[in-house]
Amino acid sequence: MLIVEDHRVVAEGLAALINDQADMHVVGNVGTVADAGPAAAEVNPDVVLLDFRLPDGSAPEAAAAIRSLRPAAKMIFLTREDSDAARFAAVQSGASAFLHKSRAAAEVVAAVRDVARGKMLITPRTIATLLAKRRAIEAQLERLTPREKEVLRLMAEGYASRAIAAELGISYTTIRTHIRSLGSKLAVHSKLEAIVKARELGLIS
Secondary structure (H helix, E strand, O other): OEEEOOOHHHHHHHHHHHHOOOOOOOOEEEOOHHHHHHHHHHHOOOEEEEEOEEOOEEHHHHHHHHHHHOOOOEEEEEEOOOOHHHHHHHHHOOOOEEEEOOOOHHHHHHHHHHHHOOOOOOOHHHHHHHHHHHHHHHHHHHHOOHHHHHHHHHHHOOOOHHHHHHHHOOOHHHHHHHHHHHHHHHOOOOHHHHHHHHHHOOOOO
């Protein structure tokens, strides 16, 4: 197994956990997207355990680099964020499993063992649900103008209406019109609703 995890304590803990198993062995341990591909080419892992957020990118980017060199390698994404966007990225990347970092050690070991045997732990039902949500999000995005997307993003980042007007170089009245339009299109009427909706639409992380 290859571990792609930039937090050394976590990486070492995972390595110790895996190496404790009679049927598993860690053959490499790197912390960046840039190192993931070369490491996979060198050690040819059966399974790769990837942290979703890496210093120079994300697990989907690392997975793509690894897959271009070792197409048979199976991917397990580890994440602190249990969002639909992260799950969808895992599905798009061809990951076999998506595990939250809070999962117990025994569950991680079981997932590695299952994935190594060719089991897909992201179920067809989960994939179908994610695809339906993604289609709904894309439909909502298509209804928004580029300016409305920008206004929503700034609202979600905590900007007041007058500050948004100043940031975009347009009048306060025009901003109020955009906000009313967002309210009717997306049911966004408060800063909290703007944050939730902007995250859902991928306008902020």
